[in-house]
Amino acid sequence: MQLIPGVENVDAVPAIYIRELDAICVADLHLGYEGIMAEYYGLFLPKTQFKEELELLREMLRSFDRKPKRIVLLGDVKHEFSETSYHEYKELKELFLYLEQNFEQIMIIKGNHDNFIARATKGFEKIELFDELELGDYFLTHGHKLEKPLSYFAKKGRKVIIGHEHPAIALYSDVGGREKLKCFLAGKCKRGFYLLVLPAFSTLAEGTEINVVPQSELLSPILKLVDIDNLDVFLVDRDLGFKRLAKLVELRKVVP
Template identity: 40%
Template sequence: MSRKLARGMEIGLYSLFIEEIGALVVSDLHLGYEIYLGEIGVHVPLTQYKKIREYLEENIEEFDPQMLIVLGDLKHDFSKASWQEWREIKDFFDLFSGREVHLIRGNHDNYLKPIARKRGIELKDQITIGKYKFFHGHKPVELGKVNLMGHEHPAISIRDEMGVKWKFKCLLYGEFEKSDLIVLPSMSPLMGGTEVNVSGREDLLSPILRERGVDHMRVYVVDEEAGIYEFPRIGELKSELLDDAIH
């Protein structure tokens, strides 16, 4: 499952592949989320990582990347590294054994450094490889030429002819002056995301997106069953929703 985004870049299953540097880019896996939910009284089965691993295996089979770049929030719990996180992150690293791995620090990645250090992997706030700049997106940064971030967990909501609301994760792609910006969806099946076509600018999570706005950004819906589809720009989707509400 893939679709060309721009020259040398392909959208994969909740991922992006950059052919020029052989990099598979993913974001916001939030490993260990079920244990966190259990601690606050919401009990769900430990099934998230099994699904994420299937997504990763499909991406590896399709692209055979030389390098993996995680755009932050590999783990979920702010306060510690739970036994579930240790187990799942260890298996995650095993899956990419023999490939170069880069970890970007997200706002959830407290206590990730000791786990990464055991594999000789350094946790960084941002990295630049050629013309590509990678960061999480939870704080302001100076944009480079082609920028990739996560954090927002972008999604869109649409209604069918029966008035039933559907929500789909999506990748966003936009141009800001001399910079391109790509926002990846969360790979976690438990993370719904920000409905960018119904949210106000002030409701966006990332200060980078709040500052610049998202209405001109292109939308690429990513769904493991339906596939990858290009939708109108966010501003156009908002206009369509407004027209539907009026009529």
């Protein structure tokens, strides 16, 4: 099942495959999260996230008959805003080594957490850093800022792909139970371009409950300007699988 034309989910993982570009794309890994939580907030979490993310990458690659040529990291690869911490630096180096062993090209689009990430990329010849990226009909950006007017995308019929928001959906049971699950937000906007919002690849970072939070309070400036209620919500979960749920406007109605 395609999310938007030419783009599909990979193996019920919070990631996409862009066929035309022969590229896997993931967003918001937030490496070093546990170390930052311990250092700044006194919250000690088991250091499992990097191992879990690396295993997800391995599972994705095993689902292909032939490895994709490139991978795009759509921002917030690291978690600390300021100088790269020891925990981040170690995990970034391990991640980049794995990616260089498995992809011909590694394209990193910098997010708002990726200050000083360049230092960790030194010595990795396949890695390229970008603020935003245009490849054919695709415009890839982290999503934390909007430096082009929406008319730019409409005029060119672009397929805009972002992260940053960490979209999730809140689901409620008849007996008062509540669960938050990761989701994609995808579809064609009234302005004429396609928009796809990726969930966080991080196994720890919280998600924005897009059927609960008012549009005006969303993080991404892009999402504050488009008709998001008309976009499709696609659930992605390793146990429940990948499936289209409904238009966002319909899922807002299930909130108590």
